[in-house]
Amino acid sequence: MSALPHDASASPSYAALFADRYDDWFAASTTDSTVGFLAALAKEGPPGPLLELGSGTGRVVLPLAALGLTVEGLDASPEMTAQLHAKPGGSTVRVTLGDFSAPPGPADAGRYALVYAAGGTFAELDTQEAQRRCLASAARRLRPGGRFVLDAHLPEALATLGSGTQPVDTPGGGFVFRTRTLHPARQQYTSDYAVLDDGRMRHVRVSFRYFSPGELDLLAELAGLRLVRRTGGWSGRPLTDSSTHHVSVYQLPA
Numbered sequence: 001m002s003a004l005p006h007d008a009s010a011s012p013s014y015a016a017l018f019a020d021r022y023d024d025w026f027a028a029s030t031t032d033s034t035v036g037f038l039a040a041l042a043k044e045g046p047p048g049p050l051l052e053l054g055s056g057t058g059r060v061v062l063p064l065a066a067l068g069l070t071v072e073g074l075d076a077s078p079e080m081t082a083q084l085h086a087k088p089g090g091s092t093v094r095v096t097l098g099d100f101s102a103p104p105g106p107a108d109a110g111r112y113a114l115v116y117a118a119g120g121t122f123a124e125l126d127t128q129e130a131q132r133r134c135l136a137s138a139a140r141r142l143r144p145g146g147r148f149v150l151d152a153h154l155p156e157a158l159a160t161l162g163s164g165t166q167p168v169d170t171p172g173g174g175f176v177f178r179t180r181t182l183h184p185a186r187q188q189y190t191s192d193y194a195v196l197d198d199g200r201m202r203h204v205r206v207s208f209r210y211f212s213p214g215e216l217d218l219l220a221e222l223a224g225l226r227l228v229r230r231t232g233g234w235s236g237r238p239l240t241d242s243s244t245h246h247v248s249v250y251q252l253p254a
Ligand SMILES: C[S@@+](CC[C@H](N)C(=O)[O-])C[C@H]1O[C@@H](n2cnc3c(N)ncnc32)[C@H](O)[C@@H]1O
Pocket: 010, 011, 012, 015, 027, 028, 053, 054, 055, 056, 057, 058, 059, 060, 074, 075, 076, 077, 080, 098, 099, 100, 101, 117, 118, 119, 120, 121, 124, 125
């Protein structure tokens, strides 16, 4: 682990409370396609290390490292990072503790060929200003020709399919229900999770800011990044009217 002092204020409450259960309850089920998509992009170049913003418990970082790629993490949560480091292959992965919407230190500026945020992590920045700063920070971390990739909901799909209370398809078979509430007046939504943990019902709330692809493109443009690819998910399927998510790839001009 590197680069303390660390500002823990960016760490979400679920990370501190549930890091040891995160993989059982919350980890996204798209890991293979995410890893495949990113590994193929890394192969296209430019050469250089990869960085995951919000590396969490290592769901994506560790399989990428196992493929022989040099991949690092940046996360605000020491608890999530401890889980990553405890896994096979995790102890050698460099993870910096910090806020990924803050500017990089001099050693990390221009260092990476590929910076990415997966699992809806970018939208955890719940203001436009924080998202704008994150894109500027990602751009400053990239080498010329480097790419920044993120996944996000399409807001229309979020509104029509994603609100209300639904059981969560948990990787560990746990009892988790999620209630999503949209707050269109502030372009945010909250997810309230009710989790049965050892016979005890626990609650955690996560806040997100949703955005249209067009708004994201403008924020990226302000950071000097231009859109080079947009798909309907990590599988690489085309974006269509029935897509629920998009994966967007931006490039810093060479
Ligand atoms: C939903 S988890 C996803 C982890 C991983 N990307 C995955 O897909 O499995 C989001 C991670 O981002 C981290 N995080 C959220 N906001 C952050 C911020 N502003 N700066 C750094 N890390 C942040 C959390 O601590 C958590 O580990």
